[in-house]
Amino acid sequence: VRGSGEEADVTDAVSERRRRFDALFRENVAGIVAYCRWRAPSPADEEDAVAEVFLIAWRRLDAVPPGERARAWLYATARRVLSHQARANVRRSRLNQKLGAQPVAAQAGDDPLPGRVQDALAALSLRDREVLLLAEWHGLTPAEIATVMRCPAVTVRGRLHRARLRFRAAFESQTSQRDAGAPVAVPARLGRCEP
Amino acid sequence: MPTDYSLYALREANPLNQPGFDESIEHYNALRIRIAADPVTAPRRLSHLAGRPRLIALSAAAAAALSLAGVLIAVTLSAAPASAYAAAKKAIAASSAGALDSGTMTLTSRGPIGRGITSMVNTIRWNGDDIAIASGTEGRVLPGFDQLLLVGGGVYLQRTDGSWLHYARQPDLKTPLYDPAGRSARSLAAGSRAAEIIASAYGLQKTVQPDGSTVYSGTIPPSDPAEVAPSDDTATQMLPVIGPGGAFQMTVGSDGLVRQMSETTFDGTAGWSIEYSQLGSTPPITPPSTFTEGTPGDLPTPPQEEVVPTTPAPQSGSSDVPTETGP
Numbered sequence: 001v002r003g004s005g006e007e008a009d010v011t012d013a014v015s016e017r018r019r020r021f022d023a024l025f026r027e028n029v030a031g032i033v034a035y036c037r038w039r040a041p042s043p044a045d046e047e048d049a050v051a052e053v054f055l056i057a058w059r060r061l062d063a064v065p066p067g068e069r070a071r072a073w074l075y076a077t078a079r080r081v082l083s084h085q086a087r088a089n090v091r092r093s094r095l096n097q098k099l100g101a102q103p104v105a106a107q108a109g110d111d112p113l114p115g116r117v118q119d120a121l122a123a124l125s126l127r128d129r130e131v132l133l134l135a136e137w138h139g140l141t142p143a144e145i146a147t148v149m150r151c152p153a154v155t156v157r158g159r160l161h162r163a164r165l166r167f168r169a170a171f172e173s174q175t176s177q178r179d180a181g182a183p184v185a186v187p188a189r190l191g192r193c194e195p
Numbered sequence: 196m197p198t199d200y201s202l203y204a205l206r207e208a209n210p211l212n213q214p215g216f217d218e219s220i221e222h223y224n225a226l227r228i229r230i231a232a233d234p235v236t237a238p239r240r241l242s243h244l245a246g247r248p249r250l251i252a253l254s255a256a257a258a259a260a261l262s263l264a265g266v267l268i269a270v271t272l273s274a275a276p277a278s279a280y281a282a283a284k285k286a287i288a289a290s291s292a293g294a295l296d297s298g299t300m301t302l303t304s305r306g307p308i309g310r311g312i313t314s315m316v317n318t319i320r321w322n323g324d325d326i327a328i329a330s331g332t333e334g335r336v337l338p339g340f341d342q343l344l345l346v347g348g349g350v351y352l353q354r355t356d357g358s359w360l361h362y363a364r365q366p367d368l369k370t371p372l373y374d375p376a377g378r379s380a381r382s383l384a385a386g387s388r389a390a391e392i393i394a395s396a397y398g399l400q401k402t403v404q405p406d407g408s409t410v411y412s413g414t415i416p417p418s419d420p421a422e423v424a425p426s427d428d429t430a431t432q433m434l435p436v437i438g439p440g441g442a443f444q445m446t447v448g449s450d451g452l453v454r455q456m457s458e459t460t461f462d463g464t465a466g467w468s469i470e471y472s473q474l475g476s477t478p479p480i481t482p483p484s485t486f487t488e489g490t491p492g493d494l495p496t497p498p499q500e501e502v503v504p505t506t507p508a509p510q511s512g513s514s515d516v517p518t519e520t521g522p
């Protein structure tokens with residue numbers, strides 16, 4: 001039988017842990033959802049990924065760095081979760097092909113991106129797109145992006161510069177094609193074109 | 196076109212700033228509650244206590260619970276509720292002992308319950324695998340005792356004079372009198388009974404209230420009483436069986452957890468309700484500091500249980516009975 005002092009210790013620690021997790025969740029859920037939304041091939045995959053990210057954060061709360069650095073930790077976790085998910089989807093797709101089943105199509109029609117921006121982003125490599133969006137949409141610094149992508153910050157700065165140039169070129173090119181009436185292939189979700 | 200217009204357009208397209216984005220992530224709040232209610236990993240950081248047998252047992256149970264929570268989250272999130280039935284079942288699952296580490300239920304029954312009792316209030320508290328059952332009005336649930344604690348696999352019975360008896364294991368009670376109460380309480384805490392009712396309710400309607408809560412209401416099927424009876428008889432130890440044609444109602448708070456549920460007979464003469472409280476924050480259930488070892492002789496002879504009457508069904512074709520069928 002536990003003593004009342006030990007019970008109080010356990011209760012306090014649990015409460016503190018929940019408070020910290022609640023704060024972490026509230027401050028970052030929007031960003032993580034947005035990140036998973038443009039990288040996951042379907043809404044179900046997005047929801048699975050978000051749930052997995054925060055379940056990992058809850059399990060490993062002691063490993064989550066304090067303060068602002070927690071955000072990069074969560075994005076890095078989300079990136080790994082989505083990578084695992086993409087590999088699993090590839091395996092599932094191969095299995096479906098072997099079984100002769102048709103893969104389930106990702107749900108379209110819920111993408112909020114204006115067409116030209118989406119077209120231009122789709123023309124970038126996944127790496128360029130990721131570094132660009134982490135900076136422009138999620139507001140991560142080059143140092144934070146370096147943490148997420150596991151590369152030196154100087155590499156991120158160079159890659160971000162080139163990604164902006166390529167995006168601008170693609171955007172203007174898409175604009176010209178649209179003005180000329182040329183058809184443009186538009187992916188429903190950005191992550192689908194590259195696993 | 197200005198050369199920086201592309202980046203301007205890109206920033207304008209940020210989904211975080213789009214109308215409706217905040218609303219689209221609201222349902223993730225239920226995820227936060229569910230994960231943070233998981234007891235599994237909470238004791239991990241208490242390394243100085245990790246060697247204690249109690250916490251080792253808790254850790255093992257918690258590992259299983261976390262696995263269950265993971266599955267629950269995946270299942271719940273990958274299948275968004277397509278109907279009131281799915282949403283109601285989701286709320287029940289989120290509020291059950293399988294998803295929350297602790298909670299308190301206050302049961303109120305009125306009408307013919309058995310042994311001449313026409314009304315009863317009692318409470319069930321759970322925390323992890325431990326559970327506390329109050330005997331309730333006139334001690335109907337636990338005749339001769341005020342309270343039953345199932346803690347760490349052992350059983351503690353509180354006499355009406357306040358003293359406690361201890362039995363090392365439930366089978367040591369050697370009487371079927373208290374086992375159904377424990378099973379019934381676990382069934383209710385697990386949400387099994389509520390899930391059965393939801394599954395059998397007809398025409399379940401979902402109404403969102405101004406305070407953000409949601410009320411689900413439906414009707415007990417008029418045709419087959421067997422459909423509304425519990426799959427085992429444990430829940431009847433604490434709740435009267437409501438006959439066909441009765442009304443079911445459940446209130447779910449804005450946090451996605453069940454606050455209240457009730458069933459009422461078609462004529463309103465009998466019913467029961469369960470109020471949920473302290474979900475995720477019910478204190479640990481601790482054994483009494485002083486007790487004596489119980490023997491079979493300390494237990495009273497179980498009285499003959501009356502058959503719990505089922506309220507009469509309305510006539511077939513009654514205007515009160517909807518014809519809509521459930522899923």
